Amino acid sequence: MNLTLRIWRQKGPEDKGQMVTYQVPDVSPDMSFLEMLDVLNERLILDGEEPVAFDHDCREGICGMCSLMINGEAHGPQRGTTACQLHMRQFKDGDTIDIEPWRARAFPVVKDLVVNRNAFDKIIAAGGYVTAPTGSAPEAHSVPVPKADADAAFESAACIGCGACVAACPNGSGMLFTAAKITQLSLLPQGQPERYTRVIGMVDAHDEAGFGGCTNIGECAAACPKGIPLNTIGRLNRDFLKATSKRAGTPGS
Amino acid sequence: MAVTGIILVLFLIAHMLGNLKIFTGEEAFNHYAHWLRDLGTPLLAPGWYLWLQRTVLMVAVLAHIGAATVLALRARAARPVAYAHRRKIHVNYAARTMRWGGVIILLFVIYHILDLTTGTLNPVGDSTRPHSNVVADFAPERWYVTLFYTLAVVTLGFHLRHGAFSAFRSLGQQTPKGERRARTAALVFAVVLTAGYLVVPFAVLTGLVA
Numbered sequence: 450m451n452l453t454l455r456i457w458r459q460k461g462p463e464d465k466g467q468m469v470t471y472q473v474p475d476v477s478p479d480m481s482f483l484e485m486l487d488v489l490n491e492r493l494i495l496d497g498e499e500p501v502a503f504d505h506d507c508r509e510g511i512c513g514m515c516s517l518m519i520n521g522e523a524h525g526p527q528r529g530t531t532a533c534q535l536h537m538r539q540f541k542d543g544d545t546i547d548i549e550p551w552r553a554r555a556f557p558v559v560k561d562l563v564v565n566r567n568a569f570d571k572i573i574a575a576g577g578y579v580t581a582p583t584g585s586a587p588e589a590h591s592v593p594v595p596k597a598d599a600d601a602a603f604e605s606a607a608c609i610g611c612g613a614c615v616a617a618c619p620n621g622s623g624m625l626f627t628a629a630k631i632t633q634l635s636l637l638p639q640g641q642p643e644r645y646t647r648v649i650g651m652v653d654a655h656d657e658a659g660f661g662g663c664t665n666i667g668e669c670a671a672a673c674p675k676g677i678p679l680n681t682i683g684r685l686n687r688d689f690l691k692a693t694s695k696r697a698g699t700p701g702s
Numbered sequence: 703m704a705v706t707g708i709i710l711v712l713f714l715i716a717h718m719l720g721n722l723k724i725f726t727g728e729e730a731f732n733h734y735a736h737w738l739r740d741l742g743t744p745l746l747a748p749g750w751y752l753w754l755q756r757t758v759l760m761v762a763v764l765a766h767i768g769a770a771t772v773l774a775l776r777a778r779a780a781r782p783v784a785y786a787h788r789r790k791i792h793v794n795y796a797a798r799t800m801r802w803g804g805v806i807i808l809l810f811v812i813y814h815i816l817d818l819t820t821g822t823l824n825p826v827g828d829s830t831r832p833h834s835n836v837v838a839d840f841a842p843e844r845w846y847v848t849l850f851y852t853l854a855v856v857t858l859g860f861h862l863r864h865g866a867f868s869a870f871r872s873l874g875q876q877t878p879k880g881e882r883r884a885r886t887a888a889l890v891f892a893v894v895l896t897a898g899y900l901v902v903p904f905a906v907l908t909g910l911v912a
Contacts, residue, residue, distance in 0.1 A: 455786075455787075457786075468786055518785060518787075520787055520789060521785060521787040521788040521789035522789050547786060547787035549785055549786060549787065552781050552783050552784065552785055553780060553781055554779060554780050554781065554782050555780070619777065619798070620773065620776070620777035620780060621777060621780030621781040622777075622780065659779065659780060660780055661773075661776045661777040661779070661780030661781070662772070662773045662776050662777065664773060664797070664800065664868065665797070665864075665867065665868040665871045665872065666792070666794060666797040666798070666864075667792050667794060667797070668790070668792045668794075670792075671792035672792075678878060679881070680871075680875075680876055680877060680878050680880070680881045682871065683871050683874060683875045683876035683877075683880075683881070684876040686871065686872055686873070686874050686876070687874030687876050690873070690874050
């Protein structure tokens with residue numbers, strides 16, 4: 450199949466950037482989306498042009514590096530799929546495909562389709578971990594965890610931090626990511642001691658990074674390649690309300 | 703947003719129930735309207751209760767708009783460069799029209815107060831005869847008033863459909879099962895309120911209330 454690509458080209462963070470059109474002939478429907486970009490880049494290199502910069506690593510949908518807005522949808526048209534796992538059979542011969550980077554103030558463009566997602570690291574650094582070293586995995590029966598809690602925590606832990614939720618959100622909010630990183634700990638015994646300081650710290654870091662506010666639209670959960678459910682944000686809200694209404698600094702409160 | 707929204711929703715419920723009194727006849731409706739002025743007496747002087755309620759509603763409306771403005775400004779700042787190609791995947795008309803819908807509702811509320819509270823824009827405009835005001839307002843030859851009213855109430859319905867669900871979520875609704883319940887409750891509530899408000903002008907239009 451022959452495709453027309455319109456790709457965002459931007460030389461560096463300060464460059465203004467623009468959409469540039471490329472023709473890519475003889476694309477196999479069995480190629481992944483990133484392989485198709487590789488083919489384009491090989492040709493650009495042979496022609497002496499600058500190849501298109503894009504993030505990628507594992508190419509099996511678990512690392513969270515790929516970050517392409519394909520035809521206006523985060524990770525492209527297939528639900529529950531990262532861009533690297535998207536195959537060209539999802540497109541038709543003669544299609545024009547627009548490829549843009551994630552758009553958010555907190556995710557500045559580094560080059561072409563590569564954005565800096567350091568803002569997510571800052572949210573994690575604000576409390577998205579258990580402070581005390583917990584050692585190696587304990588005997589599974591020593592701390593009972595209800596199956597429903599374990600399942601819900603695991604659902605949140607599936608977040609790969611790709612940023613599709615931010616890219617898809619009309620408000621540019623990173624609340625689904627923040628909520629996933631909070632609930633994967635708040636539902637488990639190891640996360641309890643720091644549960645309420647964690648939620649305040651991480652929400653503050655989220656707001657400071659320049660993300661927008663959540664208005665419960667649900668575009669994030671629809672775009673999420675890992676299927677993090679929208680009610681995760683409800684768990685965050687409840688913890689946040691409890692944390693802000695609790696008396697701080699009173700032992701036993 | 704949630705807390706101020708709940709205050710406004712409580713008023714909307716009371717206001718709708720009051721409106722429906724129009725079906726109990728002119729005398730009962732007028733009596734209800736006069737009772738509102740005397741509500742709270744002898745603890746309060748006549749009319750005080752109404753001003754108390756107006757103050758609370760005004761504060762709630764301003765806080766609601768203030769919070770919405772902060773969210774809208776943050777959203778704009780959070781995405782300085784727009785997408786060249788944007789497709790909405792999760793079709794949620796109610797959620798997408800919250801901001802402009804809110805503006806339409808505000809404009810309607812201003813008109814509605816000038817029409818049926820102060821009587822400035824009402825053909826009768828007599829505060830002692832509210833029933834006559836309503837009947838004159840939605841008379842068939844003033845179809846454009848009914849049209850604007852309908853448009854505003856439907857917009858309000860959409861606003862409530864997302865707003866009510868969003869309030870549950872903001873106040874800590876957290877399970878998938880609860881989410882389905884909250885969405886259903888919000889939808890039913892929005893439909894009931896929309897129908898409850900629309901039935902009055904259409905009853906006047908069709909001559910059921912005269």
